[in-house]
Amino acid sequence: MRLDESTNRNSNYVPQRQVEFFSSGEQSREKRKPGVEVGGGLSVGGLSLRRLLTMAAVSPADSTDPVDVALRNSLRFLFRHGAPETGVSREDFDPAKDRRYSLARVHGFQRTKDSPAEKTVIIRGDLESVMNVAKPSHQDRILLRKNAQMAGSRGYRCLAVASATVGDNGELGAFRMEGFVNVRPVGTGLQDEDLTPTSDDWVRLQLWSAGLRFLHWLNVVLIVLLSVTGYYIMDPFFGDTFFRGIETGFLMGWMRFIHFSCGFIWIAVGLARAFIAFFSKDRYMRWETFWPIHSKEDMKNLGRTLGFYTFLRKEGPLYVAHNPLQQLTYTSIYIVGALQMLIGLSLYALYHMSNPVWAFIALPCSWFGIPIMRLLHVMIMFLFWWFVIAHIYLAFRADSLERHGGVSAMISGGVWMRRTSRPVDAPEL
Ligand code: HEM
DSSP: OOBOGGGOSOOOOOOOOOOOOOOOOOSOSTTOOSEEEEEEEEEOSSOOHHHHHHHHTOEETTOOOHHHHHHHHHHHHHOTTOOOOOEEOGGGEEOOSSSSEEEEEEEEEOSSTTSOOEEEEEEEEOHHHHHHHHOOOHHHHHHHHHHHHHHHHTTOEEEEEEEEEBOTTSOBOOOEEEEEEEEEEESSSSSOSOOSOOGGGEEEEEOSOHHHHHHHHHHHHHHHHHHHHHHHHHSOOSSOOGGGTOOOTTHHHHHHHHHHHHHHHHHHHHHHHHHHHHHOOOTTTSGGGGSOOOSHHHHHHHHHHHHHHTTSSSOOOOOSSOOHHHHHHHHHHHHHHHHHHHHHHHHHHGGGTTSHHHHHHTHHHHHHOHHHHHHHHHHHHHHHHHHHHHHHHHHHHHHHHHOSOHHHHHHHOEEEEETTOOOTTOTTO
């Protein structure tokens, strides 16, 4: 048997790593016959996907194994002008009996259109077992496992492929990891045809009101503006500075003006949030949620969540709104934010000491001293930066692990929950 390009007239592709679909396209979704479907793959050894599939399809010519049949069909679909012959004789094939991969000997395999046809031994089977033989690089191992995991979530099993060339003296060279091809059963009734969750499997909950979302994004803008202008007040990091003896214009004045304006808007945002906490009928936004620990079970759930966040547990308890750890963090940040507002107000009051109300607000500056108040104000700014970094990371992490759309929920207001799930804070879902 010769696996060469003679039958393939349309092969000016560049071998590279990629994923594409090998669907035969013969059957519509509705009337699929029971069998096996081939759905893309990953090449790490430099082979084009068509050649990877050719390798994977090498099997005894008379094989009726559904996987072999499906691979050959896909090959026919990919090579419209004539697929390469992939059948080998029974002597050239050693099926997977005691090991989790089979071996096949082919007498002429071309890695690319122009490369020589070589005697090659091909192994195909379970990914881990084939990787144990072919010993791919650490990087490729991770790439293969990750992609296999992703294919697995769509119901595919990976048929891994590795190859070794046989030298002129008959000596077998080292195995090279080539990649894998995805296969999955269809129409068997044993497994769902398409395991990708559909919208029927999920429930959408409208969680965050438009008002709360508006306040959230206003917070983002204000904290950025307050940080930039505040940092500038502390250390004028751009523009001309007085210290270089250059006329500075009114830049610092503008910075302070923006800082104070944003500061007062931020205080208004804080008051609005407090109003929502006490007057909203939505239980996820009320002040009661600020302290999430009411029972021993809540305490345990806090521990479990902590374990999940520190990679000690595979799963944490499921919450529709905030888990106890998130809630405690947000409550703390509210407290620290309120403190920042009070310190800012107290510093601002220093400009209006003739007014008894401002003089009263400025009292902390005389108790602790202005330098301490300014230091605290700056330290809280840095604390905020840490919070923002962790908050963004954890929000994206939770969204990608739990697939609930938590990040977009701060825009759209809604999260997604699996219909079968039983969140701690919404048992009636
Ligand atoms: C996220 C919130 C805030 C951040 C990150 C922030 C940051 C800063 C920073 C870094 C400074 C410079 C400190 C120094 O070296 O003296 C500063 C000064 C100041 N901030 Fe804020 N601030 C915030 C909120 C507020 C609020 C709500 C007010 C109240 C109106 C306020 C009023 C002031 C005042 C009066 C000063 C002193 C300005 C001066 O010395 O000329 N800040 N802020």
